[in-house]
Amino acid sequence: MSDSPGTAVLAEGLRKSYRGSAALDGLDLDVPAGAVCGLLGPNGAGKTTTVRILSTLLRADAGRALVAGHDVARDPAGVRRSIGLVGQHAAVDEQLSGRQNLEMFARLSHLGAAARRADELLARFGLADTGRKPAGRYSGGMRRRLDLAAGLILRPKVLFLDEPTTGLDPGARNEMWDAVRDLVAGGTTVLLTTQYLEEADRLADMICVIDHGRVIARGTPEELKSRLGGDRIDVVVRERRDLAAVTEILAKVGLAEPRAEPAVRRVSVPVEERVAALGDLTRALRERDIAAEDIAVRRPTLDEVFLTLTGGRS
Numbered sequence: 001m002s003d004s005p006g007t008a009v010l011a012e013g014l015r016k017s018y019r020g021s022a023a024l025d026g027l028d029l030d031v032p033a034g035a036v037c038g039l040l041g042p043n044g045a046g047k048t049t050t051v052r053i054l055s056t057l058l059r060a061d062a063g064r065a066l067v068a069g070h071d072v073a074r075d076p077a078g079v080r081r082s083i084g085l086v087g088q089h090a091a092v093d094e095q096l097s098g099r100q101n102l103e104m105f106a107r108l109s110h111l112g113a114a115a116r117r118a119d120e121l122l123a124r125f126g127l128a129d130t131g132r133k134p135a136g137r138y139s140g141g142m143r144r145r146l147d148l149a150a151g152l153i154l155r156p157k158v159l160f161l162d163e164p165t166t167g168l169d170p171g172a173r174n175e176m177w178d179a180v181r182d183l184v185a186g187g188t189t190v191l192l193t194t195q196y197l198e199e200a201d202r203l204a205d206m207i208c209v210i211d212h213g214r215v216i217a218r219g220t221p222e223e224l225k226s227r228l229g230g231d232r233i234d235v236v237v238r239e240r241r242d243l244a245a246v247t248e249i250l251a252k253v254g255l256a257e258p259r260a261e262p263a264v265r266r267v268s269v270p271v272e273e274r275v276a277a278l279g280d281l282t283r284a285l286r287e288r289d290i291a292a293e294d295i296a297v298r299r300p301t302l303d304e305v306f307l308t309l310t311g312g313r314s
Contacts, residue, residue, distance in 0.1 A: 007066075008033040008158050008189035009054060014063035016049055016213075023049040024060070025213035031206070033157075036180070036190040038204035040197070042310050046213040047193040048088075051162050054191070055085050068157040084151030084159040088166055091147060094136030098127050098146050101135055105150045121149040125179060141172025148179055159183060161192045165199060177203060197302040207302075209309050217309050225300045231274045232304075233281065236266045236294040243267060246292075249284045253277045259304075265293070270300070 009031035016024040024046045031037040039047045052058040054067055056076040065071070070078035092101045099118050106114035122131045125145040130138065135146060144164060151159060161180070165173045173196075180203055184190055194200055200207055201221050209217040209224075217224060233254070235246050243260055246267045250258040254269030254277070261267070271277035274297050285292055 006033055007031070008035070009037070009065075009067050009191055011050070011054065011065040012063055014050065014053060014065060015061045016046075016053065016058070017061060022213050024053075024063075026063070027210070027214055029208060029215065031189060031191060033189050034184065034187055035205040036184055036192060036203050038200035038207045039191065039193045039210060040200055040207060040306060041210035045210045045310075047210055048162055049213075050210070051085075051160050051191065051193060054079075055083055055160050056080055057085075081154065082157045084154065084156035086144075086147050086151040086159070086161050086164050088163045092135045092143060092150065095134060097132045098122060098135055098138070099131040101146060102149060102153065105153045109153050111153060117153060121152060124182075125149050139172065140168050141175045144168060144172065144176055145179060148176070152183070156188065158189045158191065161190060161194075163193055163195060165194070165196065173199070197306055201302045209306065211310050217305075221302055224305045225302065227305065227308075230270075230272070230299075231297050232268055232270050232300055233274070233277060234266055234268045234294070234296045234298065235281070235285075235292055236264065238265075238291040238293045240265055242290045245288060245290055246285075249281060249288075252284075253280045268304075271297075 007030060009029060011027060011029040014024045014027040015022070027046065027050060039050065041047050049058065053060050054065055054072060056072055056079050059073065067079045068082035070082060072079050096104065099122060102118035102121055103114045106117050111117060122128045125148065127142060127145060130142065135143060138146065148164070165176050168176065180190060192200070192203060204221060206218065206220055207224060208215045233250065235250065237243060237246055240262065243262060243265065247258045247260050250267055250269040254271050256270050258267050258269040278297065
């Protein structure tokens with residue numbers, strides 16, 4: 001792995017331990033400039049530790065990392081001048097107005113024309129009409145947009161988003177996604193950690209799955225989905241008591257062990273030839289007099305990829 005002008009974030013062999021337990025165990029990462037890279041993994045996999053090391057908040061025990069061409073260990077000041085960071089929890093002062101928050105962050109960053117930069121960012125994120133309102137009176141979505149604006153004070157080349165939409169309702173989450181897309185369209189590279197698989201699927205150009213402190217899979221969302229095979233068949237039964245019988249039927253027509261979801265009365269299985277599998281399935285259901293509420297053929301989801309790669313841990 002080597003540094004190149006087209007690389008925004010580079011990590012090689014990162015290691016970090018806490019009280020003898022490895023949080024990172026030789027993690028490698030290579031994010032092209034102008035891309036959105038989604039970091040996925042179970043709780044405790046090392047996602048937040050990775051972001052903290054790359055953003056200079058934590059020193060690695062071993063390994064090498066470059067962000068926007070700056071070595072995180074040898075030139076942390078250069079890294080900090082090149083990045084923005086939005087953590088899991090809003091960092092704004094709720095007593096100050098939106099404009100006052102942004103002016104404060106600009107002055108802390110030794111940026112001239114703090115008021116003008118604050119006005120630019122308020123307008124960019126649709127907060128101009130609320131700039132004088134205390135941040136504590138903002139909705140959750142507005143507060144996260146203000147937090148994102150604060151992370152862009154220095155026009156960063158690389159933006160770290162550590163679970164930025166945790167706790168937001170669907171509408172506010174969509175607002176946040178739109179804001180991230182606008183940033184990427186302007187050339188910003190984004191490294192995103194998230195618990196929401198749909199978020200990674202919708203935003204990420206590439207995905208790295210982390211488990212036990214190492215990257216265990218990487219690729220585009222479609223490339224990772226293709227690892228589970230082409231199509232899947234879902235059967236939703238009318239009566240919960242038929243779940244076992246349908247699981248048995250799908251085990252015969254599928255390529256792997258079916259996955260049952262009793263709460264929604266659904267059983268899923270990957271298949272190779274969907275037309276032949278559908279024919280065998282419907283015939284077996286008819287012979288056993290099982291009523292299906294719904295039968296669907298679809299592509300694998302990122303959730304299924306994640307569960308397969310991490311052994312079902314979340």
